[in-house]
Amino acid sequence: MANFTIDAVKAATYDAIVIGSGISGGWAAKELCEKGLRTLVLERGRDVKHVKDYPTANLNPWDFEHRGQVPLATRAEYGKARSFMREETLHWAIKESEQPYIEDKPFTWTRGYHVGGKSLLWARQTQRWSDFDFEGPARDGFAVDWPIRYNDMAPWYSYVEKFAGISGNKDGLPHLPDGEFLPAIEMNCVETHFQNVIAKNYTDRHLIQGRCAHITSPQPIHTAQGRAKCQHRALCVRGCPFGGYFSSNASTLPWAEKTGRMTLRPHSVVHSIIYDEKKGRATGVRVVDANTKQMLEFYARIIFVNGSALNSNLILMNSTSSRFPNGLGNDSGLLGKYIAWHNYRGRMSAEFDGFPDKATDGKNPTHSYFPRFRNLHKQEMDFLRGYAVGFGAGRGMYATQEGIGAGLKEQLLNRKWGNWGVSAWMMGETIPKETSFLALDKEQKDPYGIPTLRISADWDDNDERMIRDYLEQFTEMFTKAGFTNIKATDSKAAPGSDIHEMGGVRMGKDPKTSLLNEWNQLHHCKNVFVTDGACMTSTSTQNPSLTYMALTARAADYAVKELKKKNL
Ligand SMILES: Cc1cc2nc3c(=O)[nH]c(=O)nc-3n(C[C@H](O)[C@H](O)[C@H](O)COP(=O)(O)OP(=O)(O)OC[C@H]3O[C@@H](n4cnc5c(N)ncnc54)[C@H](O)[C@@H]3O)c2cc1C
Numbered sequence: 277m278a279n280f281t282i283d284a285v286k287a288a289t290y291d292a293i294v295i296g297s298g299i300s301g302g303w304a305a306k307e308l309c310e311k312g313l314r315t316l317v318l319e320r321g322r323d324v325k326h327v328k329d330y331p332t333a334n335l336n337p338w339d340f341e342h343r344g345q346v347p348l349a350t351r352a353e354y355g356k357a358r359s360f361m362r363e364e365t366l367h368w369a370i371k372e373s374e375q376p377y378i379e380d381k382p383f384t385w386t387r388g389y390h391v392g393g394k395s396l397l398w399a400r401q402t403q404r405w406s407d408f409d410f411e412g413p414a415r416d417g418f419a420v421d422w423p424i425r426y427n428d429m430a431p432w433y434s435y436v437e438k439f440a441g442i443s444g445n446k447d448g449l450p451h452l453p454d455g456e457f458l459p460a461i462e463m464n465c466v467e468t469h470f471q472n473v474i475a476k477n478y479t480d481r482h483l484i485q486g487r488c489a490h491i492t493s494p495q496p497i498h499t500a501q502g503r504a505k506c507q508h509r510a511l512c513v514r515g516c517p518f519g520g521y522f523s524s525n526a527s528t529l530p531w532a533e534k535t536g537r538m539t540l541r542p543h544s545v546v547h548s549i550i551y552d553e554k555k556g557r558a559t560g561v562r563v564v565d566a567n568t569k570q571m572l573e574f575y576a577r578i579i580f581v582n583g584s585a586l587n588s589n590l591i592l593m594n595s596t597s598s599r600f601p602n603g604l605g606n607d608s609g610l611l612g613k614y615i616a617w618h619n620y621r622g623r624m625s626a627e628f629d630g631f632p633d634k635a636t637d638g639k640n641p642t643h644s645y646f647p648r649f650r651n652l653h654k655q656e657m658d659f660l661r662g663y664a665v666g667f668g669a670g671r672g673m674y675a676t677q678e679g680i681g682a683g684l685k686e687q688l689l690n691r692k693w694g695n696w697g698v699s700a701w702m703m704g705e706t707i708p709k710e711t712s713f714l715a716l717d718k719e720q721k722d723p724y725g726i727p728t729l730r731i732s733a734d735w736d737d738n739d740e741r742m743i744r745d746y747l748e749q750f751t752e753m754f755t756k757a758g759f760t761n762i763k764a765t766d767s768k769a770a771p772g773s774d775i776h777e778m779g780g781v782r783m784g785k786d787p788k789t790s791l792l793n794e795w796n797q798l799h800h801c802k803n804v805f806v807t808d809g810a811c812m813t814s815t816s817t818q819n820p821s822l823t824y825m826a827l828t829a830r831a832a833d834y835a836v837k838e839l840k841k842k843n844l
């Protein structure tokens with residue numbers, strides 16, 4: 277019996293455990309396996325195999341029974357979790373009853389609970405951060421100083437960009453550093469028109485093509501992953517059979533698998549991390565098997581927590597011991613606090629009657645991008661920080677449906693191009709605050725017996741002022757561009773609608789005011805690394821996932837070196 281127990285522990289012991297298989301977990305798996313570690317990747321959701329498990333990828337519009345709509349009865353089964361409610365994407369939707377959370381204040385939490393996580397759902401916009409971001413909190417006096425600067429990150433950005441495949445132009449902007457780009461996807465004529473108007477009227481503002489994780493010119497490192505050139509089908513959200521965009525499923529996970537050192541265990545909901553008081557370190561994780569509801573344990577020397585920002589907070593808060601009664605590594609009492617997100621409330625739409633002879637049906641998997649221009653070099657506005665903006669233009673065909681008989685038929689068969697439609701959406705930085713926090717509700721348990729996450733987060737005056745400025749400035753710029761029927765709207769959407777939630781386990785220099793050091797290591801439990809959005813000290817305006825990838829690769833490199841030195 278004793279032998280059996282030792283054998284069982286041995287069988288459940290790995291060099292490393294990675295919690296979550298999304299964007300950051302996929303990178304952790306790849307890096308740790310490549311560096312020789314036998315790595316267990318634990319994923320709460322079902323498996324999704326690249327190509328095979330993209331059931332709608334090659335369907336035509338007429339193949340969908342309900343023309344894309346999801347019937348009401350089916351919608352009802354999903355409760356308030358209404359993301360991906362189209363026939364083409366229903367395979368990614370999750371049912372609220374199975375994965376509840378509590379909104380102390382309105383908060384939209386979009387999740388991807390399957391192998392690959394949100395890497396199969398994302399819009400693939402990838403910009404580097406700069407020192408305008410990493411120095412932001414210290415300069416503007418909020419949150420705490422980041423323990424790293426752009427120079428710490430630059431080589432790691434290059435490293436992940438080359439592997440993932442990022443298309444874009446070298447724009448030479450100090451606040452949006454250039455990267456290792458594949459050729460950019462072309463802007464359309466209205467985007468170029470707006471770009472010219474901005475260049476003519478402003479010295480401090482720029483419209484550039486969006487940098488995105490699409491392979492526009494496959495390099496040997498991409499073909500080695502089995503990925504091919506993006507075909508501009510713009511059906512990415514169904515899952516791309518070409519591997520044209522970066523996802524864990526197309527890229528990092530198969531790469532890790534090829535090493536022969538990865539064990540991927542789907543249906544494995546991590547409950548908590550096991551802390552051994554005598555050894556003074558984490559020794560493994562407790563897992564609820566989603567199918568059998570059995571509690572299992574797995575062990576390893578190092579643990580990477582990559583469950584996505586809010587879930588990683590949940591896991592650490594639920595990892596209590598007599599040494600850490602308030603959550604793993606939480607001596608500062610700040611675990612779960614200072615969460616932040618991006619402000620996408622400001623929306624612009626308009627029409628343009630120029631270029632009547634040019635057309636596009638919008639088959640372009642990206643859009644153009646307006647980097648931040650407010651408060652860059654000095655504080656000049658009545659709000660802190662600034663906003664970037666996404667901009668796109670497209671044109672549809674319409675048929676007049678008047679009359680009957682041959683006249684009607686004639687009109688239906690001879691559709692005409694409508695005006696161009698343009699839209700812009702703000703992506704504002706929000707300020708992390710102690711009053712925006714997460715907590716566990718120990719009375720209300722989820723279907724796996726894990727306390728339910730409570731989310732308490734709200735907008736503040738800074739956000740309101742920023743929205744006002746965005747709407748004013750873009751009304752002015754749209755007018756200068758000759759756009760008509762301009763509509764400037766505050767969507768009033770709840771925090772979280774941007775799907776860029778961050779913080780709660782922030783990095784910092786001082787263990788009294790942060791949870792993680794400059795290597796994403798818990799200050800007080802050094803063999804646990806948190807490298808997803810939970811680690812973010814502030815939010816910048818840039819999309820965050822490229823930074824999670826770079827932080828993960830950097831932390832994995834450090835972890836393996838420390839392991840080899842026997843420091844972990
Ligand atoms: C529609 C949409 C558009 C987006 N567009 C962009 C964009 O353009 N650019 C950008 O940078 N970002 C974008 N994002 C955000 C981006 O997807 C996330 O930032 C990114 O996926 C986060 O990576 P992650 O590894 O932290 O989490 P995820 O990719 O969400 O992966 C986390 C994984 O952990 C698993 N997990 C969670 N809890 C547990 C547990 N207890 N046990 C085991 N496994 C667990 C989950 O099931 C999931 O597979 C977008 C997101 C969406 C939904």
Ligand code: SF4
Pocket residue numbers: 490505506507508509510511512513515516517518519520521641
């Ligand atoms: S646009 Fe490119 S990445 Fe998206 S589905 Fe088409 S081929 Fe794939």
